[in-house]
Amino acid sequence: MFVCKECGYKSIQKFGQCPYCAGWNTSVEEKSEALANSRKAERISDIKCGSGKRITSGIANVDAVLGGGIVEGSIVLIAGAPGIGKSTLLLQAASGMEKVLYVSGEESPGQICMRSERIKSDSEDACAFAGRVQLLAAQNFDEVACEIERLKPDVVIIDSIQSIRSRPGQGLAASVGEMKEVAVRIVEIAKNSNISFILSGHITKEGILQGPKVIEHMVDVVMYMEESSDHAHRILYSTKNRFGNTREFALFCMTVGGLEVVPDASKYFLSGRCDIPGSVVVSACGGSTVFLAEVQALINTTSFQYPRRQVTGLELNRVYLVIAILERFTDIKLSSCDVYMNVAGGIKINEPAADLATAAAIASASTKRKVGKDTAFAGEIGLGGEIRNVSRLGERIDKAASFGFGKIIVPASGAARKNKIKVIEVKNIREALSAALVAPSQSPL
Template sequence: MRKSESHYVCNNCGYESDKWFAKCPMCNELESAVEYNTADVTINTGNLKVPDIVFLDQELPPAKKIPTNFQEIDSVLNGGLVEGAVYLLSGDPGIGKSTLMAQIANSIQATEGFAFYVSGEESTEQVVQRFNRLEIKNKNIGLIFENNVDVILKAMEKSNITPSVIFIDSVQTLKIDSIDSSPGSILQVRESTRKMVEYAKKKNIPIVLVGHVNKEGAIAGPKVLEHMVDCVLQMELEGGSGLRLLKVTKNRYGPTDEVVLFEITQKGLKPIDNINSFFLSDYSNESGNTLTIVKVGQKLLPIEIQALVSNPVYGSPRRVTSGIPLDRLLMIIAVLSKKLKLPLESKDIFVSSSGGLRINDSSMDVAIALSLISSIFDAPLSFSTIAFGEIGLDGRIRGISL
């Protein structure tokens, strides 16, 4: 029997040490050390397969991609799912990750073979109800309700079906019996993902994993999880509850500057075709309103900035934002107060972007400034005015590239 030894792993970045640490020496995270036992990990010492050496002058075939037939997803993934690649779809609970996976599974099976949909956290009734709500009755989608990795792999092998893609919901519920810890622990998540990555590469089948995020917005589990997969997709809630933003934060097979906007409906996530009308359908050139252009990924979005400047009601002036970084607003207020002698420091100030879309782009500085000036003087801008540009601490406006 192998001797049992205690090790410690950082819950944030995956750093390992034989000794306990109060602060991770790799990422400086406090109290992130989690203990695990080396006896929990089974080491396979079977026959090793020696790989062939690949030389740079060899002509290798390009990575084969499987189109999802979901136009917006194919655009974000630069053509579709790569055979043998592992994808991680992350987002807050209830944001629509499982719904999006069900829709992709349905659309990809319109032309491509078979798909397995593995659920480790929902009951049969819950998953079937979701598919019924989305009006998905595809006989080429096989449902597996299990969270044991070895059992899942055996079930797929026993079926004698070679799927074109595998969906797993979620990676935090997976477990391996040989590891003495609960699902969701650092070791379980890491080793379960490792097994899935090995299976994807061995069988040349793309696997899509759903991952939850913690209260800080980071993917739950070890940081190494993001390094193990080939592509990380992040779904975010934008503004009102009906808007979703899907962006690529890592992609070994394409660019990471693509985004797609969805509107959530009773029948699933619907891509927003006409972005201009979606954000500007109710625009009016009232005082405090200014149009601007911001770049989100490769898309140029017309956004309405709204500002309201009023006398304080509760004594101390308040600064409230929706979709706009508060620090950026405070900087613009300070510049306008000093350079233009505007009495903004003693006022309540409320600023928001259309739809509450979260924007962290200095190109909207001028639009925010004009909205504040328009509101304080109650002077509407021209209906045809569009403002963009960065404001420096010296009060100068700097050009931007769109």
Template sequence: MAKVKTKFVCQECGYESPKWMGKCPECGVWNSLVEEFENEINKNYIATTTNILTPLTVDEIEVTEEERLKTGLDELDRVLGGGIVRGSLVLVGGDPGIGKSTLLLQVSKNLSLDGKRVFYISGEESEKQIKLRAQRLNVKGTNLFIVSETNLDIIERHIKNLKPDIVIVDSIQTMFKIDLQSAPGSVSQVRESTLTFMRIAKSLSIPIFIVGHVTKEGAIAGPRVLEHMVDTVLYFEGERHHTYRVIRAVKNRFGSTNEIGIFEMKGDGLKEVLNPSEVMLSGRPENVPGSAVVCSLEGTRPVLVEIQALTSATAFGMPRRMATGIDYNRVVLLMAVLEKRVGMQLQTFDAYINVVGGLKLDEPACDLGIVCAIASSFRNIPIDSKTVVIGELGLTGEVRGVNFIEKRILEAQKLGFERCIVPFENLKSIEDNLDINVIGVKNIYEVLEEVLGG
């Protein structure tokens, strides 16, 4: 009898070792190496295979623009780049209970009503459990097929027999290939399962959505190669105890990675938020210090967001800094500019900054909004509720230009704002027929003069 060979594989990064180690030398995680059986590789595979493809020149390859499948959710279509591409493999990740299964079941409903055959594979719920959720979402139809299965060989047989237009797998961590000796969810199983679905998607031109669990750090569980293999990676973000959800593409071979889609969780499922600016500003207090409105550009969509700041005298030797929805290091940098260039003595004050609505802002055009909110709270002077501030702030206190300035101003004008403070160098690209007062500023002193009166 042949000796069974084993190896130890890190469940975080996929590092392989012939012996067990307490700490993975690749990613530095403790107690992550798990023993797995090695599989014999068929060395005669290349010699016996008959379907070897002939290399072609780029001019010989014929490509036609295929029509994308519409999901029935404009927000999701926007993030995907216009719809679902046939033969694509899409990975959807998010925290437990955030609404991943609900979103995909609603997509299944819309596609099945449009005459498409949808195959929903669940490895976590039984058919009856899915039926109960489907009743709550009013999902019906004879084009939606559901199976509770985790064996990849059986699933592949089902797909070839059904010939669906789209396949949904919930989740990839529950799938297993019987040839592998490791448990479902391990690095080897996740990698092989993803390779199998990728082969099915490409060979049969069937788009496949796979749900991925996330770790406590927020990254998709399993090997990093999982995200490299798929065509699109979507993250479903938001607090599970809040109503708003944001879907964001961090990788997309068929569209932009800057687009976001916003949904609201209700009793009968997820509802699209078609005007996020109006939603993000609803309930905003007026004439309260520490509140400023900025216009952030998420892909091609301008979104007006309120930034709130609170400064209070610290009771400790080291002042506390907290930032939610904004990069912490960016906040510390902007506060240093206020201390050095303007003379605000913030070193004895705690500072708390929050982006209302749960969005995460990562573009420099929001710098002036952060600075104005902090200065407004520090001086206890409210900012005019009809004013929007847009611009990037440099370390020397200069205000730098931003892109798509006219699109941002039009969004502010549409929501009834009367004044917009922008970088001075952007004035030359703004039309004169706007119904909003546009003021150009060159440095932080002029910004605070316009916003706080000095």
């Protein structure tokens, strides 16, 4: 740590001119601890493992995304666009926890209380949790640290990290240096005091967290909240989780009374589906959840020098692979066509099991032949055109059957068991498309 000998200003970096008193060459290095008191390395076998105790947020779907709740001493970062519902989610989560310090650098306690009056928690108003939650409106971390020392809460919620400065009069909030120093101090408190932190964060217009990337490396969990295509729903998912699966997601509906959990995501994702060429249903997995979603494809003759490939909700590189496989092993030619892919509802599917549905959607849109409305898909496609097995195939089949689908096209792995639904096992992409596409005479446009 470097300290100005004239005014006492501190910085983690050496400075020529003090930004506080404008003095030149006044910085001196100061060691905060004597070397004799520094920590010593220990054998892993001698270290007592943590209890692994988790704190529930009171919202089951949020706990699932976290991997079962908030681990003691962990730091969770929730990022999202302005107005997406981050503060509402944090307030609802606070209402389900004990001994919470809620720090806001953007709202006054009165404004937070007004917002909490709209939110219901079981049979009580959110304002009724005032005995458990302490509100603090502050914009410098020294005040926050003092309150943490005084109250010793189980969880500290900071809304938002960009609004907090490390010390009064030192730099601007949301600057790279300030955010780094605040993050360092949060990590120090969390790990030394075993206090959990939940931070909200702003995102840039490119959709990434505002500020230095190092913050995402320092925290334990990074979650993003996004808006669905109908603007009424919110999707919460994690991109980093040291204590759980990053493929979990939660779906909420934004209402006047706050965020309401959508119990069955499949029903929402399939609502409004039309029986047209290019529309198919995939049975997908998101962590511990199996759900159904609509994969859409649109094929147009290109007017560009290079054909366009625009993909939303699927992995772009896997779509490239599927297109190459279709051109190599079927009669479908896409080298002079624009390909547009979308997963309805705004959900992201990042697993190879969506390959078969992707291929069927592209083939259907290209040939203008519909896929049966009661047909679902689950399968990975290899580079040789073979259909490969996927995890939890039985659960995927059961999910399609529970929604009234008549058949599902899956890999010929022998893993499929008898079910209420007709299970069509295929070995390669040609067999799959032959079973999926309705004959032209049966598929009027």
